Amino acid sequence: NGQRLQQVELNGIMSIAHRGASSYAPENTRSAFRKGLDLGADFLECDVHLSKDGVLIIMHDETVDRTTDGKGFIKDMTLEELKRLDAGRKFGDAFEGEKIITLDEFLDEFYGKIGLIIEIKKPKLYPGIEEQVVTLLEKYDDLSNIIIQSFDVESMRKMHALLPDVQIAVLMKPSALLLSTKKIEDLTSFATYINFNISYTNKWLVDQVHKYDGKVLVWSKKDHLLIAKSYQYGVDGIITDFSKWPANDPNLL
Numbered sequence: 001n002g003q004r005l006q007q008v009e010l011n012g013i014m015s016i017a018h019r020g021a022s023s024y025a026p027e028n029t030r031s032a033f034r035k036g037l038d039l040g041a042d043f044l045e046c047d048v049h050l051s052k053d054g055v056l057i058i059m060h061d062e063t064v065d066r067t068t069d070g071k072g073f074i075k076d077m078t079l080e081e082l083k084r085l086d087a088g089r090k091f092g093d094a095f096e097g098e099k100i101i102t103l104d105e106f107l108d109e110f111y112g113k114i115g116l117i118i119e120i121k122k123p124k125l126y127p128g129i130e131e132q133v134v135t136l137l138e139k140y141d142d143l144s145n146i147i148i149q150s151f152d153v154e155s156m157r158k159m160h161a162l163l164p165d166v167q168i169a170v171l172m173k174p175s176a177l178l179l180s181t182k183k184i185e186d187l188t189s190f191a192t193y194i195n196f197n198i199s200y201t202n203k204w205l206v207d208q209v210h211k212y213d214g215k216v217l218v219w220s221k222k223d224h225l226l227i228a229k230s231y232q233y234g235v236d237g238i239i240t241d242f243s244k245w246p247a248n249d250p251n252l253l
């Protein structure tokens with residue numbers, strides 16, 4: 001219950017605000033990222049795509065349909081068109097007028113204040129997106145608090161080759177339950193993190209990643225056993241919409 005949640009301490013497990021603190025503000029917007037920072041998350045996680053005119057845009061889906069008042073693919077829209085959309089109203093009237101932000105704007109506001117996880121969505125849809133991310137990041141001297149991640153393993157292998165200073169995370173699909181130690185050894189040769197949905201990982205997998213000096217982040221939309229399982233498996237961090245699990249949050253119960 002809520003009272004028990006109030007006592008939850010993460011004791012060294014990192015807390016990552018998934019698409020920002022996306023239970024409290026529209027996902028992947030400035031408001032959600034600011035809320036994640038306020039709640040004391042260790043990292044903000046965001047997703048990126050490429051607009052028609054080659055600008056890195058923060059949004060989860062490849063279309064604007066679900067989270068804005070517009071319709072269409074990000075890759076078919078210019079930055080100017082995307083900036084005209086309302087990315088807040090669907091979440092709640094209080095967020096009306098919230099704009100889509102670019103990766104450049106995100107880095108401008110949050111770099112240096114908190115760790116940042118940048119997920120490259122569908123890299124095959126955007127040839128050259130890895131190089132574009134590198135160009136933006138090269139403006140910053142210290143990349144130690146930045147992680148680049150993707151479900152696309154080959155894109156992350158390429159990213160590591162392009163920018164060896166930045167930490168890489170590979171996101172696993174449900175087939176991860178069949179991961180061999182050989183595959184884990186290969187992935188940890190370039191990725192610092194191997195990340196799983198909590199529903200398809202287990203202690204053996206987490207132990208294997210640790211054996212190869214990798215780290216593990218887990219994510220979940222709503223799994224009431226997330227914290228208990230995370231302790232049991234010994235993960236390094238939790239990617240959650242709730243950030244620090246504030247007490248008495250009815251959404252979590």
Ligand code: G3P
Nearest residue numbers: 018045047119171219239
């Ligand atoms: O960081 C893990 C998580 O973000 C992957 O799933 O669909 O929310 O991007 P998704």
Ligand code: CA
Nearest residue numbers: 045046047119
């Ligand atoms: Ca993501």
